[in-house]
Amino acid sequence: MKIPRASFSYLLPLFSLGLWIVLVAVPVTLIYLSLQQEAHGSNVVRMQFGEFTQVISRSHFLTFALKMGTLSKKAHLIEAVNLPAFAVDLLISRLSGHWPMGWTPSGFMPEQWNALSFPFYCLPFWWFVGTGFDAVFSHKRLRWPSMLVGTLLCGFCLFLLFGLRFAISVEEREGMTYPFWGFGFWVALFAIFPVAWFRQRKIFRLMRGANAAS
Secondary structure, three states: OOOOOOOHHHHHHHHHHHHHHHHHHHHHHHHHHHHHHHHOOOOEEEEEEOOEEEEEEHHHHHHHHHHHOOOHHHHHHHHHHOOOHHHHHHHHHHHHOOOOOOOOOOOOOHHHHHHHHHHHHOHHHHHHHHHHHHHHHOOOOOOHHHHHHHHHHHHHHHHHHHHHHHOOOHHHHOOOHHHHHHHHHHHHHHOHHHHHHHHHHHHHHHHHHHHHHO
16 A cells, blocks of 8 residues: 655645744743743742843743744744745734834844744745645646746745845845855745746646657
8 A cells, every 4th residue: 555645735834843843942941941940939030141140030931931042043044944934024014014124022132033933924935835846756736827936936036145145245244144045045945846847848748749649
Protein backbone atom coordinates (compact mmCIF):
# COMPACT_ATOMS: atom_id res chain seq x y z
CA MET A 1 0.00 0.00 0.00
CA LYS A 2 1.43 3.33 -1.06
CA ILE A 3 1.65 5.91 1.72
CA PRO A 4 0.42 9.31 0.48
CA ARG A 5 3.04 12.05 0.51
CA ALA A 6 2.34 14.97 2.83
CA SER A 7 1.54 18.18 1.02
CA PHE A 8 4.18 20.91 1.03
CA SER A 9 1.37 23.44 1.43
CA TYR A 10 0.96 22.03 4.95
CA LEU A 11 4.57 21.10 5.68
CA LEU A 12 6.08 24.52 4.99
CA PRO A 13 3.73 26.45 7.30
CA LEU A 14 4.36 23.81 9.96
CA PHE A 15 8.11 24.25 9.45
CA SER A 16 7.74 28.00 9.95
CA LEU A 17 5.73 27.57 13.13
CA GLY A 18 8.13 24.91 14.38
CA LEU A 19 11.07 27.27 13.91
CA TRP A 20 9.18 29.98 15.80
CA ILE A 21 8.41 27.59 18.64
CA VAL A 22 12.08 26.62 18.97
CA LEU A 23 13.48 30.15 18.68
CA VAL A 24 10.81 32.15 20.49
CA ALA A 25 8.03 30.23 22.23
CA VAL A 26 10.28 27.82 24.15
CA PRO A 27 12.73 30.50 25.41
CA VAL A 28 9.84 32.79 26.39
CA THR A 29 8.20 29.96 28.32
CA LEU A 30 11.45 29.08 30.11
CA ILE A 31 12.08 32.70 31.08
CA TYR A 32 8.53 33.06 32.37
CA LEU A 33 8.77 29.87 34.44
CA SER A 34 12.14 31.00 35.78
CA LEU A 35 10.61 34.28 36.96
CA GLN A 36 7.80 32.41 38.64
CA GLN A 37 10.32 30.23 40.42
CA GLU A 38 12.49 33.19 41.44
CA ALA A 39 9.49 34.99 42.90
CA HIS A 40 8.91 32.34 45.60
CA GLY A 41 5.39 33.63 46.12
CA SER A 42 6.47 37.27 46.09
CA ASN A 43 4.86 39.85 43.82
CA VAL A 44 8.20 41.13 42.49
CA VAL A 45 11.52 39.78 41.24
CA ARG A 46 14.74 41.79 41.28
CA MET A 47 17.02 41.15 38.31
CA GLN A 48 20.64 42.27 38.46
CA PHE A 49 22.18 43.52 35.19
CA GLY A 50 25.72 44.58 36.06
CA GLU A 51 25.41 47.70 38.17
CA PHE A 52 21.70 48.03 37.48
CA THR A 53 18.80 46.34 39.22
CA GLN A 54 15.43 45.90 37.56
CA VAL A 55 12.35 45.22 39.62
CA ILE A 56 9.76 43.15 37.75
CA SER A 57 6.27 42.85 39.14
CA ARG A 58 4.35 39.61 38.78
CA SER A 59 1.89 41.27 36.41
CA HIS A 60 4.78 42.01 34.03
CA PHE A 61 6.44 38.58 34.09
CA LEU A 62 4.98 37.57 30.73
CA THR A 63 5.81 40.91 29.08
CA PHE A 64 9.39 40.70 30.34
CA ALA A 65 9.70 37.11 29.10
CA LEU A 66 8.37 38.10 25.67
CA LYS A 67 10.88 40.93 25.41
CA MET A 68 13.84 38.86 26.56
CA GLY A 69 12.84 35.97 24.31
CA THR A 70 12.85 38.17 21.21
CA LEU A 71 16.26 39.78 21.37
CA SER A 72 17.66 41.55 18.31
CA LYS A 73 19.53 38.77 16.47
CA LYS A 74 16.77 36.26 17.01
CA ALA A 75 14.14 38.81 15.96
CA HIS A 76 16.01 39.63 12.75
CA LEU A 77 16.26 35.95 11.88
CA ILE A 78 12.49 35.56 12.30
CA GLU A 79 11.96 38.67 10.16
CA ALA A 80 14.21 37.34 7.39
CA VAL A 81 12.61 33.90 7.30
CA ASN A 82 9.14 35.48 7.20
CA LEU A 83 9.97 38.53 5.08
CA PRO A 84 6.65 38.67 3.13
CA ALA A 85 4.93 39.30 6.47
CA PHE A 86 5.99 42.94 6.05
CA ALA A 87 3.21 43.21 3.45
CA VAL A 88 0.62 42.08 6.02
CA ASP A 89 2.16 44.39 8.62
CA LEU A 90 1.86 47.26 6.14
CA LEU A 91 -1.82 46.48 5.60
CA ILE A 92 -2.47 46.38 9.35
CA SER A 93 -0.66 49.71 9.77
CA ARG A 94 -2.86 51.23 7.07
CA LEU A 95 -6.08 49.90 8.56
CA SER A 96 -5.15 50.88 12.11
CA GLY A 97 -4.15 54.41 11.11
CA HIS A 98 -0.51 54.02 12.17
CA TRP A 99 0.94 54.49 8.70
CA PRO A 100 3.80 55.13 7.93
CA MET A 101 4.86 53.66 11.27
CA GLY A 102 3.97 50.05 11.91
CA TRP A 103 1.61 49.16 14.72
CA THR A 104 3.44 47.86 17.78
CA PRO A 105 2.06 47.14 21.26
CA SER A 106 3.16 49.58 23.93
CA GLY A 107 6.52 48.73 25.44
CA PHE A 108 7.75 46.56 22.56
CA MET A 109 10.39 47.37 20.00
CA PRO A 110 9.21 46.85 16.40
CA GLU A 111 11.59 43.93 15.83
CA GLN A 112 10.40 42.27 19.05
CA TRP A 113 6.77 42.46 17.96
CA ASN A 114 7.75 41.25 14.49
CA ALA A 115 9.40 38.19 16.02
CA LEU A 116 6.12 37.38 17.75
CA SER A 117 3.71 38.15 14.91
CA PHE A 118 5.51 37.59 11.60
CA PRO A 119 5.39 33.77 11.59
CA PHE A 120 1.59 34.03 11.73
CA TYR A 121 1.35 36.88 9.23
CA CYS A 122 3.48 34.87 6.81
CA LEU A 123 1.49 31.63 6.94
CA PRO A 124 -0.45 32.40 3.71
CA PHE A 125 2.83 32.93 1.88
CA TRP A 126 4.28 29.66 3.19
CA TRP A 127 1.11 27.88 2.09
CA PHE A 128 1.31 29.52 -1.35
CA VAL A 129 4.95 28.50 -1.83
CA GLY A 130 3.98 25.01 -0.70
CA THR A 131 1.51 24.74 -3.59
CA GLY A 132 4.39 25.48 -5.95
CA PHE A 133 6.50 22.73 -4.42
CA ASP A 134 3.53 20.37 -4.67
CA ALA A 135 3.28 21.14 -8.38
CA VAL A 136 6.94 20.28 -8.97
CA PHE A 137 7.55 17.39 -6.59
CA SER A 138 4.08 15.88 -6.15
CA HIS A 139 3.00 16.33 -9.78
CA LYS A 140 -0.04 18.40 -8.86
CA ARG A 141 -1.40 20.74 -11.50
CA LEU A 142 -1.01 24.41 -10.72
CA ARG A 143 -3.29 26.94 -12.39
CA TRP A 144 -1.70 29.67 -14.43
CA PRO A 145 -2.83 32.59 -12.16
CA SER A 146 -0.91 31.02 -9.27
CA MET A 147 2.15 30.49 -11.44
CA LEU A 148 1.93 34.07 -12.70
CA VAL A 149 1.60 35.55 -9.21
CA GLY A 150 4.44 33.40 -7.88
CA THR A 151 6.69 34.35 -10.78
CA LEU A 152 5.92 38.04 -10.31
CA LEU A 153 6.67 37.78 -6.59
CA CYS A 154 9.96 36.09 -7.42
CA GLY A 155 10.84 38.92 -9.78
CA PHE A 156 9.74 41.55 -7.27
CA CYS A 157 11.91 40.09 -4.50
CA LEU A 158 14.82 39.85 -6.93
CA PHE A 159 14.31 43.49 -7.90
CA LEU A 160 14.34 44.57 -4.25
CA LEU A 161 17.40 42.44 -3.56
CA PHE A 162 19.36 44.12 -6.35
CA GLY A 163 17.96 47.47 -5.29
CA LEU A 164 19.36 47.03 -1.80
CA ARG A 165 22.64 45.85 -3.26
CA PHE A 166 23.24 48.66 -5.74
CA ALA A 167 20.98 51.57 -4.77
CA ILE A 168 22.37 52.21 -1.30
CA SER A 169 25.86 52.93 -0.10
CA VAL A 170 28.12 50.54 1.77
CA GLU A 171 27.63 52.56 4.95
CA GLU A 172 23.85 52.29 4.66
CA ARG A 173 24.08 48.54 4.08
CA GLU A 174 25.85 48.01 7.40
CA GLY A 175 23.51 46.33 9.82
CA MET A 176 21.15 45.31 7.00
CA THR A 177 22.33 41.75 6.59
CA TYR A 178 18.96 40.21 7.37
CA PRO A 179 17.02 41.94 4.53
CA PHE A 180 19.61 40.70 2.01
CA TRP A 181 19.40 37.19 3.39
CA GLY A 182 15.61 37.36 3.57
CA PHE A 183 15.10 38.57 0.01
CA GLY A 184 17.57 35.99 -1.30
CA PHE A 185 15.78 33.27 0.65
CA TRP A 186 12.37 34.21 -0.74
CA VAL A 187 13.68 34.64 -4.28
CA ALA A 188 14.76 31.01 -4.04
CA LEU A 189 11.37 29.94 -2.65
CA PHE A 190 9.28 31.87 -5.18
CA ALA A 191 11.52 30.56 -7.98
CA ILE A 192 9.61 27.28 -7.67
CA PHE A 193 6.76 28.91 -9.62
CA PRO A 194 8.65 29.62 -12.87
CA VAL A 195 10.10 26.12 -12.53
CA ALA A 196 6.58 24.69 -12.18
CA TRP A 197 5.40 26.79 -15.13
CA PHE A 198 8.20 25.53 -17.35
CA ARG A 199 7.61 21.95 -16.24
CA GLN A 200 3.88 22.04 -16.90
CA ARG A 201 4.38 23.61 -20.33
CA LYS A 202 6.89 20.89 -21.16
CA ILE A 203 4.49 18.15 -20.06
CA PHE A 204 1.67 19.76 -22.04
CA ARG A 205 3.81 19.85 -25.19
CA LEU A 206 4.82 16.22 -24.75
CA MET A 207 1.20 15.18 -24.30
CA ARG A 208 0.12 17.20 -27.32
CA GLY A 209 2.90 15.64 -29.38
CA ALA A 210 1.90 12.16 -28.23
CA ASN A 211 -1.74 12.80 -29.13
CA ALA A 212 -0.76 14.13 -32.53
CA ALA A 213 1.41 11.08 -33.19
CA SER A 214 -1.40 8.71 -32.29
